[in-house]
Amino acid sequence: MKPCPLCEYKASKIAYPAPKNAPVSPKSRLANGSMLRSFDVVRCAQCHFHYLNNPVSEETLTGLYKDQNNHFYLSQEKLRLRTFERYFKKIRQYVPKGSILDIGCAGGLLLSIAKSEGWEVYGTEPNDYFRSSAKEKFGLFLSPSLEDLQQGFQANVVTLFDVLEHVINPRRLIQASFQRCKKKGFLFINIPNFDSLSSRLFRHHWWCLCDSHLSYFGTADLIRLLQEEGFVFIKKYPYMQSLELGYLAQRLKERMPVTGHFIMRSFERFGLSKLPIHYVAGQTFFVFQKNEILAGGNIFPSRATAQLTRAKENIPPLPFYL
Numbered sequence: 333m334k335p336c337p338l339c340e341y342k343a344s345k346i347a348y349p350a351p352k353n354a355p356v357s358p359k360s361r362l363a364n365g366s367m368l369r370s371f372d373v374v375r376c377a378q379c380h381f382h383y384l385n386n387p388v389s390e391e392t393l394t395g396l397y398k399d400q401n402n403h404f405y406l407s408q409e410k411l412r413l414r415t416f417e418r419y420f421k422k423i424r425q426y427v428p429k430g431s432i433l434d435i436g437c438a439g440g441l442l443l444s445i446a447k448s449e450g451w452e453v454y455g456t457e458p459n460d461y462f463r464s465s466a467k468e469k470f471g472l473f474l475s476p477s478l479e480d481l482q483q484g485f486q487a488n489v490v491t492l493f494d495v496l497e498h499v500i501n502p503r504r505l506i507q508a509s510f511q512r513c514k515k516k517g518f519l520f521i522n523i524p525n526f527d528s529l530s531s532r533l534f535r536h537h538w539w540c541l542c543d544s545h546l547s548y549f550g551t552a553d554l555i556r557l558l559q560e561e562g563f564v565f566i567k568k569y570p571y572m573q574s575l576e577l578g579y580l581a582q583r584l585k586e587r588m589p590v591t592g593h594f595i596m597r598s599f600e601r602f603g604l605s606k607l608p609i610h611y612v613a614g615q616t617f618f619v620f621q622k623n624e625i626l627a628g629g630n631i632f633p634s635r636a637t638a639q640l641t642r643a644k645e646n647i648p649p650l651p652f653y654l
């Protein structure tokens with residue numbers, strides 16, 4: 333059993349078992365950005381966090397993201413830009429102008445908007461294809477990882493769009509984001525929300541449950557993690573995405589080949605494939621601010637540290653609501 337990515341507790345219960353007859357091929361699925369799932373979604377027996385019981389190692393994962401071909405993602409560039417414009421407007425409500433570090437910035441679309449508005453822009457992206465596309469299209473020079481940025485570099489705004497749920501150690505990524513955020517700076521995070529209406533309605537059929545999503549944050553999980561790592565929760569908004577109808581049908585086809593194919597062909601027949609759709613499908617956009625006083629668990633020891641101490645000393649775990 334994989335330990336909990338948040339509190340490192342080793343016991344968990346299966347919340348949503350892997351679909352029957354699921355071919356266990358996480359490598360090919362991750363490499364293609366597939367929305368299918370081969371593993372159980374489990375619930376930590378200590379902190380109740382939900383995560384994928386996926387055995388892929390960090391090294392394998394980094395290698396897969398590095399080489400992934402993301403042509404399909406960039407086919408929706410225009411509408412993705414519209415989505416990012418929407419959320420960059422929100423970012424500007426908190427920080428009118430300054431420096432931005434977009435971690436896992438894909439093809440640099442958000443940064444291209446920030447750059448055109450005179451911001452100082454920095455981004456990290458492990459994928460070779462995305463980095464060369466960002467350079468070619470927007471003249472952006474992205475770093476492969478956070479470690480490649482100048483030591484001590486900090487930005488007014490740090491962003492994690494569609495990133496946190498993909499990493500093996502989300503706590504480490506939040507700690508690294510804290511290091512890269514200026515005093516009183518802001519961290520903006522977008523995640524598929526496990527507490528969302530669509531997640532509750534569709535349960536194990538929810539489209540965000542897939543092999544490339546390793547963690548399933550609900551609102552309380554995310555706020556707890558961020559508070560433990562020195563951030564203050566400010567606000568959350570539903571995340572509205574814009575994509576073409578044909579693209580969405582193609583994604584549906586991966587999960588439901590027959591129905592998806594039928595819908596896709598119907599859209600093509602009626603010339604609707606390129607129709608832009610603006611939808612909210614279970615994602616949430618969170619605003620956090622760095623709070624130096626709460627940092628590092630020195631003044632208020634983090635819940636995870638407290639739980640680990642209790643586990644080592646055989647004291648029953650803290651209840652979830654504490």
Ligand SMILES: [Zn+2]
Nearest residue numbers: 336339376379
């Ligand atoms: Zn846990």
